[in-house]
Amino acid sequence: MRNLLLSIICFFSMTVSAQDSTRRKTPLLSNYFTKMLGPQKDPAAPQLINYPTLAYSPETRWEFGVSSLYVYSANKDLSNRLSEIKAFTFYTQENQYGIWLDHAVYSDKNKWFVYGRARYQSFPLFYYGIGPESPQEYTALIDGQYTLLRERVLREVKPSLYFGLELDYQRLANVDYLETSAQYVAPETGENGSTNLGLGAGLLFDNIHNAMNPREGLYSEWAFLSYRDQIGSDFNFTTYISDSRIYRPIKKNTVLAAQLYGQFTRGDAPFNMLSLMGGESLMRGYYLGRYRDKNLLAGQIEYRILPFGFSKKWGASVFLAAGQVYGDDHDFMWNQFLPTGGAGVRYLIFPDKDIYTRIDLSFTREGSGVYFFIGEAF
Numbered sequence: 001m002r003n004l005l006l007s008i009i010c011f012f013s014m015t016v017s018a019q020d021s022t023r024r025k026t027p028l029l030s031n032y033f034t035k036m037l038g039p040q041k042d043p044a045a046p047q048l049i050n051y052p053t054l055a056y057s058p059e060t061r062w063e064f065g066v067s068s069l070y071v072y073s074a075n076k077d078l079s080n081r082l083s084e085i086k087a088f089t090f091y092t093q094e095n096q097y098g099i100w101l102d103h104a105v106y107s108d109k110n111k112w113f114v115y116g117r118a119r120y121q122s123f124p125l126f127y128y129g130i131g132p133e134s135p136q137e138y139t140a141l142i143d144g145q146y147t148l149l150r151e152r153v154l155r156e157v158k159p160s161l162y163f164g165l166e167l168d169y170q171r172l173a174n175v176d177y178l179e180t181s182a183q184y185v186a187p188e189t190g191e192n193g194s195t196n197l198g199l200g201a202g203l204l205f206d207n208i209h210n211a212m213n214p215r216e217g218l219y220s221e222w223a224f225l226s227y228r229d230q231i232g233s234d235f236n237f238t239t240y241i242s243d244s245r246i247y248r249p250i251k252k253n254t255v256l257a258a259q260l261y262g263q264f265t266r267g268d269a270p271f272n273m274l275s276l277m278g279g280e281s282l283m284r285g286y287y288l289g290r291y292r293d294k295n296l297l298a299g300q301i302e303y304r305i306l307p308f309g310f311s312k313k314w315g316a317s318v319f320l321a322a323g324q325v326y327g328d329d330h331d332f333m334w335n336q337f338l339p340t341g342g343a344g345v346r347y348l349i350f351p352d353k354d355i356y357t358r359i360d361l362s363f364t365r366e367g368s369g370v371y372f373f374i375g376e377a378f
Helices: 006-020 027-037
Strands: 049-057 061-073 084-094 097-106 111-120 126-128 142-158 161-181 194-206 217-227 237-249 254-269 275-277 291-293 295-305 315-325 337-348 355-363 366-374
Touching: 049 337, 142 194, 161 217, 194 366, 275 295, 275 315, 291 315, 315 355, 337 366
Parallel strands: none
Antiparallel strands: 049 061, 061 084, 084 097, 097 111, 111 142, 126 142, 142 161, 161 194, 194 217, 217 237, 237 254, 254 295, 275 291, 295 315, 315 337, 337 355, 355 366
16 A cells, blocks of 8 residues: 555645745745635635645655646536546656546536546556455556546436436556465456446436535435447446445534445456455555455445534544455355444645545554545545
8 A cells, every 4th residue: 555644744734834824935835825725715716726745655666746636616606516626647766657537527507417537557456366365465466557437427317316327448458467476366357457348327316515525415326337348348247336325414513424335246357347345435444456356345434523613624533344345256244344444634625615635544454554635535
């Protein structure tokens, strides 16, 4: 897992610079940070933040990057839901590189909702094997060029109920096994890379006004994607996704959030497109892909204080989660759920938009993870 400590230091150094701008005589830098992080003359105006990131891990050495976030309401109308566009690009001392683009965009009156992500990167991934009993240490370090394009275009058919089409394109090319251990067992499907295109449909109920900091409402997505050689896929399989989240205010400035997520695959999916457990949102503390199989079932709850009663900017959260992967060779078992949990601090970065940046520390049976992002995990 990448070390995000230096990214956090870079970001909060900028935050301190903005808060201290009245005492420092660096007009250009101070003006930029004040404009970026300070209150806006027009609360409905779009806001943009750019900040550098710096990280280190053994497989990449030093990684240098730039992150950007643009948030706005369509037509500068605050009754429209908040839209977000995020970008991240990086380069490492091992000549690895990548660019990420994410977006969740609402049209005027919230009639259309377009959301998805794009990835292009040359970056190694740790492969532990398939199933819930995969070894604790990774069995292969796999390098390659990875391309992802996932897009949903949904239309409101009833208040807060959306229906539309979904597309998923993923390509893993120029695969190179940099390291393999004695425990390495080659995946049966897609060992040398593949290209797959999926088409499908989705149904979504979403009455949340601010997806980056939900305080009340319900989000429930049900979708499927079919990958077939007739439309350009190397393998034939179907993926079903269920993602439901509920948010309830408990008292002033506190929110109880819960999520139940399932991803289920039928057919012959390549190893890089199986259900992956871990990451910065669900099952924090596990490396994304530490466990993988055809099916994933996971849930989490989180209690957020945004902000503390004694502060206008600072808040915190505590969270618990559990999940498991299973498939053809590993049945679902109630006693195989893996737990994770932790806590984090929050800092109100965009007061006019009610958006916080978060630092989460999560613990698992196998170790811990630190996460630094703008916006809540779910």
